[in-house]
Amino acid sequence: MAQDNATAEVLEPRDDDAYALDSRTVSAILDAVEAQDSARLQELMEPFHAADIADLLEQVDDDDRRALIALMGDEFDGDILSELAEGVREDVIAALAPQVLSQAVLELESDDVVDLIEDLEEPTQETILEILEASDRVAVEQALSLPEYSAGRLMQREVVMAPEHWSVGEAIDYMRAHDDLPEQFYHIVLVDPRLRPVGQTTLGKIMSSRREVKLADIVEESFRTFRVDEEEGDVAYAFNQYHLISAPVTDGEGRLVGVITIDDAMIVLQEENEEDIRRLAGIGVESLNDRTLTIVRQRFPWLFVNLITAILASLVIAQFEETIGAIVALAVLMPIVASMGGNAGTQSLTVAVRSLATRDLTGSNAIRVLRREIVAGLVNGCVFAILMGIIGFLWFGTPMLGAVIATAMVINLVIAGLAGILIPLTLDKVGVDPALASGVFVTTVTDVMGFFVFLGLAGIFLI
Amino acid sequence: MAQDNATAEVLEPRDDDAYALDSRTVSAILDAVEAQDSARLQELMEPFHAADIADLLEQVDDDDRRALIALMGDEFDGDILSELAEGVREDVIAALAPQVLSQAVLELESDDVVDLIEDLEEPTQETILEILEASDRVAVEQALSLPEYSAGRLMQREVVMAPEHWSVGEAIDYMRAHDDLPEQFYHIVLVDPRLRPVGQTTLGKIMSSRREVKLADIVEESFRTFRVDEEEGDVAYAFNQYHLISAPVTDGEGRLVGVITIDDAMIVLQEENEEDIRRLAGIGVESLNDRTLTIVRQRFPWLFVNLITAILASLVIAQFEETIGAIVALAVLMPIVASMGGNAGTQSLTVAVRSLATRDLTGSNAIRVLRREIVAGLVNGCVFAILMGIIGFLWFGTPMLGAVIATAMVINLVIAGLAGILIPLTLDKVGVDPALASGVFVTTVTDVMGFFVFLGLAGIFLI
Numbered sequence: 001m002a003q004d005n006a007t008a009e010v011l012e013p014r015d016d017d018a019y020a021l022d023s024r025t026v027s028a029i030l031d032a033v034e035a036q037d038s039a040r041l042q043e044l045m046e047p048f049h050a051a052d053i054a055d056l057l058e059q060v061d062d063d064d065r066r067a068l069i070a071l072m073g074d075e076f077d078g079d080i081l082s083e084l085a086e087g088v089r090e091d092v093i094a095a096l097a098p099q100v101l102s103q104a105v106l107e108l109e110s111d112d113v114v115d116l117i118e119d120l121e122e123p124t125q126e127t128i129l130e131i132l133e134a135s136d137r138v139a140v141e142q143a144l145s146l147p148e149y150s151a152g153r154l155m156q157r158e159v160v161m162a163p164e165h166w167s168v169g170e171a172i173d174y175m176r177a178h179d180d181l182p183e184q185f186y187h188i189v190l191v192d193p194r195l196r197p198v199g200q201t202t203l204g205k206i207m208s209s210r211r212e213v214k215l216a217d218i219v220e221e222s223f224r225t226f227r228v229d230e231e232e233g234d235v236a237y238a239f240n241q242y243h244l245i246s247a248p249v250t251d252g253e254g255r256l257v258g259v260i261t262i263d264d265a266m267i268v269l270q271e272e273n274e275e276d277i278r279r280l281a282g283i284g285v286e287s288l289n290d291r292t293l294t295i296v297r298q299r300f301p302w303l304f305v306n307l308i309t310a311i312l313a314s315l316v317i318a319q320f321e322e323t324i325g326a327i328v329a330l331a332v333l334m335p336i337v338a339s340m341g342g343n344a345g346t347q348s349l350t351v352a353v354r355s356l357a358t359r360d361l362t363g364s365n366a367i368r369v370l371r372r373e374i375v376a377g378l379v380n381g382c383v384f385a386i387l388m389g390i391i392g393f394l395w396f397g398t399p400m401l402g403a404v405i406a407t408a409m410v411i412n413l414v415i416a417g418l419a420g421i422l423i424p425l426t427l428d429k430v431g432v433d434p435a436l437a438s439g440v441f442v443t444t445v446t447d448v449m450g451f452f453v454f455l456g457l458a459g460i461f462l463i
Numbered sequence: 464m465a466q467d468n469a470t471a472e473v474l475e476p477r478d479d480d481a482y483a484l485d486s487r488t489v490s491a492i493l494d495a496v497e498a499q500d501s502a503r504l505q506e507l508m509e510p511f512h513a514a515d516i517a518d519l520l521e522q523v524d525d526d527d528r529r530a531l532i533a534l535m536g537d538e539f540d541g542d543i544l545s546e547l548a549e550g551v552r553e554d555v556i557a558a559l560a561p562q563v564l565s566q567a568v569l570e571l572e573s574d575d576v577v578d579l580i581e582d583l584e585e586p587t588q589e590t591i592l593e594i595l596e597a598s599d600r601v602a603v604e605q606a607l608s609l610p611e612y613s614a615g616r617l618m619q620r621e622v623v624m625a626p627e628h629w630s631v632g633e634a635i636d637y638m639r640a641h642d643d644l645p646e647q648f649y650h651i652v653l654v655d656p657r658l659r660p661v662g663q664t665t666l667g668k669i670m671s672s673r674r675e676v677k678l679a680d681i682v683e684e685s686f687r688t689f690r691v692d693e694e695e696g697d698v699a700y701a702f703n704q705y706h707l708i709s710a711p712v713t714d715g716e717g718r719l720v721g722v723i724t725i726d727d728a729m730i731v732l733q734e735e736n737e738e739d740i741r742r743l744a745g746i747g748v749e750s751l752n753d754r755t756l757t758i759v760r761q762r763f764p765w766l767f768v769n770l771i772t773a774i775l776a777s778l779v780i781a782q783f784e785e786t787i788g789a790i791v792a793l794a795v796l797m798p799i800v801a802s803m804g805g806n807a808g809t810q811s812l813t814v815a816v817r818s819l820a821t822r823d824l825t826g827s828n829a830i831r832v833l834r835r836e837i838v839a840g841l842v843n844g845c846v847f848a849i850l851m852g853i854i855g856f857l858w859f860g861t862p863m864l865g866a867v868i869a870t871a872m873v874i875n876l877v878i879a880g881l882a883g884i885l886i887p888l889t890l891d892k893v894g895v896d897p898a899l900a901s902g903v904f905v906t907t908v909t910d911v912m913g914f915f916v917f918l919g920l921a922g923i924f925l926i
Contacts, residue, residue, distance in 0.1 A: 023826035049685060051704050059828045085823075160667075175670040184708070185667045186649055203666035204623075204648045207638040222512060240733060241514050243726045245647070263706045266729050270703060273736040274817065277743070281813035282806060288818050288828065292835045296842045299810050303843060306806045307850070310799040317795045324787075324794050331787050331794035332780045335801070335910070336773040343745060343769045347762050350744035354737065355751050360548075363486035365522045365751065372755045379759045380766060387770070447798070 021052050026059065033067045041071055054083035057092060058289050069095045076100050078107030086119050087289030093124055105131045109183070111156045114143040118153070151235050152228035154268065155249040155258030158182035162215060164190040164198050169211030184261070189248050190215055195255040197248040199223050225250050228257060232268045237359070239265035276357055279435040280350065282306070305440050313338070313447040320455035323463060329396045330458050333405055337454045340384060341412035341446030348373050348420025349438045356428050357435070370421050377417030381410035400461055408454035412446060419445040484515050489522065496530045504534055517546035520555060521752050532558045539563050541570030549582050550752030556587055568594045572646070574619045577606040581616070614698050615691035617731065618712040618721030621645035624652040625678060627661050632674030647724070652711050653678055658718040660711040662686050688713050691720060695731045700822070702728035739820055742898040743813065745769070768903050776801070776910040783918035786926060792859045793921050796868055800917045803847060804875035804909030811836050811883025812901045819891050820898070833884050840880030844873035863924055871917035875909060882908040 025044065032040040045053065057065055057080070069076065069092065076096065081104055084092055093101060105113065105128055113132065117125045117140070129137055139157065146152035160181060162171050171188055175181060187200040199219035209218055225248045226235050238244065239262055249258040278284065282302035286295050317324070317334070324330050352369075355361035361369060389406030393399050423441045424434035488507065495503040508516065520528055520543070532539065532555065539559065544567055547555055556564060568576065568591055576595065580588045580603070592600055602620065609615035623644060625634050634651055638644060650663040662682035672681055688711045689698050701707065702725055712721040741747065745765035749758050780787070780797070787793050815832075818824035824832060848869035856865030886904045887897035 026827045049705050058823065059825055061831060179671055181667060181671045184665060202647060203670060204644060207666060208642055208644045240729060242512050245726065262725050262729065263708065266703060266725065269733065277740050277817060278813060281809050283810045283813060286814065288823050288832055292838045296839045300843055303803060303806055303847065306803060307847060310802040314795050314799055321791045321795065325791045328784045328788045332777050332784065335798060336777055339773040340766060340769060343766055346744050347746045350741060350746060351749065354740060360521065360751050362522055364489045368524060369751055375755045376759045376762065380763060384766065384770060
């Protein structure tokens, strides 16, 4: 029954999702663990998806995690391992009894095993590879020999394909005769005699076409293939841009070797966003599960770079020690100019970094965007200059001080707009991730220029 | 032919994607427009997906855009409208000849029309609604009456469903007898006699099962439904967390009214990430296509809030004017303490904001995360205290000045860690988006405390 039906009635607010992992459920689970009540534990855990159980294992502390795993026994599902964050994966694997680990790993498809072990340390990798059957082990080792973050690592090797001359009837008969088809598939890939993909058709289309229709006549309009060595970020971008559901992967000779599905692309897209956000804030790939020492080490380099730039700004201030000694009000007001510049610069650079990531900022519109940022800096700069000029005058009673801070404000906001666009564009051109380094450069520019322009003007006009 | 095959050979670097919208292609297209050469234009545009053409229209300036649209004539595809960013959509619709617009709109499915017009201004909405056939118009108007950003707006109304007692054979016969099945579908939804969804089975599973097998026996393990009024953000989260491909949507009585597919969820997920990134940087939903005045207005409030907080920090400094007058070196060094605190605070708050967004930070682990941040602030604080203490001493030759800046550094980095976690957690608790407001609060705290602790200690120990 195909239906086209709708409701616009006002609905009652919804109960809390029964499957949500709320603190009450977590406490109940930990109580069951404490009481060593495995029947109660099983009852509490029953409604949860492997992804939720993985979240639970990430949220509890080390001792509770080990006790929980011990009490779960062989109820521990292989999928939980796949869903775990890297930070706790090693710990969980170490905590599993050998036969539970074996059973969990053997449940997984070979591409899930690749995901599972690619970031593990050597000895843990070995332990898991030894569990696998010989043929699976070879497949996993082959995948691991492909470049990290490549389409090849992302794809699943199980593909349903058909010769390009087949009809709908032939395809249906073929599928019905085979019970080793992949768990999930959405398309049949058409291949030429040399196994090169030439198109694909959806199962839905096959279902609703007559037996004698040629598969080649009902292929999808937007068809794209990826090479095994293509960057996973580019693959995810294409899935998002072209609304792909699944796409074939080819080797160096253009032969079909696997297929990537949208759920894997979605994970990559999410990871890339996460990376951008974290890099903009000067943090690495850290997660809540990292040990304190790990996050100390991860954050140190960025704080260190920031220290250098802060000292640079201080050196600029030091050039005006005499001026400040004469008018202490300058010391009071100077952070305002620097801070406004830093904020305006961060706004511009975030727009630039994201537009580069989504490929909206290109050679074709860079000049126009830059012009827009300069004008925006000028307009907002003038508004804040007037505001701050008045405040400066009222606060310290010196009209000239108001004029100096107003002028410095306009100049620094224009510089912020310029630096916020030019710095990410330049970094991108020279092959450095603009999300990673733009922030430091932009705020250095706005700090240094903010102090220099404000104190410099003060030195000229107020002394 | 199901195959399991791989290649690990080293591949030649790949040619640039022939479909990419590079600046050379954009120039060639603009040349063709200038020359009014519509044959050449068609040839150049032929390989492009509607999403790419939309990108092109976004990147060129207003005059070029109008000229391009005019030259495209009735080659203008309806999908291009759906792919356009909001900023230029109105302009493009206004530039289209009436018969081209009609044809483009009539090509779209009703849920695409909803996406297309929901953010347009009233008169443009009217123009498009009038083009639609009566039945489509009703469907679109019904959808528009549902809350914005709800599952109901996201779903498509075309669903393939079957009674729960049907067998594989019955389902196949039904599908083969109907040629009005949706363009894309991946599941058959099983419903009870009151049209409530009870499970779903994939087309792949149906294809590979015998005719007499009951659909109910081959349903997917992870099955989730959404209510029409559920937030689209929650829907996207569930798709990502549970790796869903499509899921039924129900009305207030639990009846099936539509289905959401992963590609729509992926778009929402992407939008939510984008929003988080932009809010962290204090910018709104602006895009590269907004007019200068729009971005000036969008950025102003955040800069204004920043001005207030900067003035707050200045008021703190003003309390120590005498101290600074006595030792001008304090004015030189004080921005370093504030800046390091601001950076460390931003690192902590970004981790907290993202962990809240991905639901990794919960009541169960908040205390542990907080403790970790305090220790991390303490450790990095001590390292930078020693560094900065030495620099301060060498620079100004006063050991006590080194000691004061070192102490202030430790204290401010610990405060940064605390504020970076507690502020987002509190905002989240009271229902404010932590991405939106955390940054301002955290840097205010680190600025104010940085200046206060440093100058206060200096006033006590150096005067």
